[in-house]
Amino acid sequence: MKAAVHNRYGPPDVIRVAEVDKPSIGDQDVLVRVHATTVNRTDCAYRAASPFFVRILTGLARPRRTVLGTEYAGVVDAVGSGVTSFKAGDRVFGYNEGRFGTHAEYLSVPHDGAIATMPSGVTFEEAAPGTEGSHYALAFLNKAGIRPGQDVLVYGATGAIGSAAVQLLKHHGPPLPRCATGRTWNW
Incomplete structure (x- = not known):
């Protein structure tokens, strides 16, 4: 799958689109095909490692998590065997701070994390930044x-x-x- 990745800290031009492994899901996870995401202040701070203390969380010399992104909206592609709250085809949105990964075609998130079914009449582009x-x-x-x-x-x-x-x-x-x-x- 394609993802926007960064292997070093710096300005926006450290980001490049690359092929990465599609995330796997565990028994309690939801696999989301991302239709919309954002680039917000959290992403920019972690990409630039600014302020410097961010490196304590993200990696001192280089980023541990190379795919940024906290906000997303998309469609459930698959669910783990223990998930009953979502099913394939559900339109969902959520927030994935700490784990990141929304700047990719697919995202694995815990079913009991910050994920919810999208209200009807709301587009992916409207739900993601909320x-x-x-x-x-x-x-x-x-x-x-x-x-x-x-x-x-x-x-x-x-x-x-x-x-x-x-x-x-x-x-x-x-x-x-x-x-x-x-x-x-x-x-």
Whole structure:
């Protein structure tokens, strides 16, 4: 399969399109054929290793993960034997920070990770960029411990994180949603 790869840190021209192995899936994984992805601030920081401390996470001398990309939308191509929440043909979108890999034709993600079925009427190009800002906004709002009756000022509400924070607060109000495990909800 084709993927956008980088084998060294630097400016955008360190990226090249190359043939790489198609990811395999485990019993609890979903294989997604990626139809849309983004290049966002996280990808740019990890590609450039800027700030320098990013190298602690990504590899000191060169990147350990050569295919970047955190946001995606696509179609489920296959599921592991233990997956019941998705099936081949489902239209999905999600966020894959840390594991990366969305700048490729196929992506393997855990079925219980930050992956969801796309709402009807939403295109792949509309769904893919809707996750990173929401992920950070919800994490920050949960960390702040906002409770019912409190007023919240969202400074910088025109960016991805701020606009998502406004929408989450308007739609859910405090307390904000959490995932079934009690951790901060990933969306």
